[in-house]
Amino acid sequence: MIAKRYEPFWKTTALEKMSPAQWESICDGCGKCCLQKLQDDETEEVFYTNLSCHQLNIGSCQCKVYETRQEKVSTCITLTPDQLDEFHWLPDTCSYRVLHETKDLPNWHPLVVGSHKEMIRQGLTVSHYAVNEESVDEEDWETHIIKWVHGMPEPYDIT
Secondary structure, eight states, rough: OOOOOOOOOHHHHHHGGHHHHHHHOOOOOGGGGGGGEEEEEOOOOOEEEEEOOOOOEETTTTTTGGHHHHOOTTTTTOOOGGGGGGGGGSSSTTEEEEEEEHOOOOTTTTHHHHSHHHHHTTTSGGGTTEEGGGGGGGGGGGGGGEEETTTEEEEEOOO
């Protein structure tokens, strides 16, 4: 008898059809969406910074108040399936964006490899470069703008 091979849910279930638990498990826990973003008022271009939300535990890349994050941080964005076409603002390594664009998870994703070790090995979390937003005066946030290059942050010259 040949054993039936089952495909993982992310290959058989569209993002917009996932259960809440499946949707949450697609998050790779990198913390990049918890970095502050600046938007140019004229061009509406979005710039990432290396400044993390004050509620992000930088070491673990976990929100300290996840269940009540919208109440605690009014600007916190919750990713939902009805926003799929807007995911272009997410870093190119974001698992929601990768799955939406390629229909598969990256080979380093915790659901694929069973842990966060490969993400950490490749430097794909914010734990080594994020700075708490409260440690920088808001008028200096522009000096913390970064650009993503293959999932890694590099300084960005806005001039």
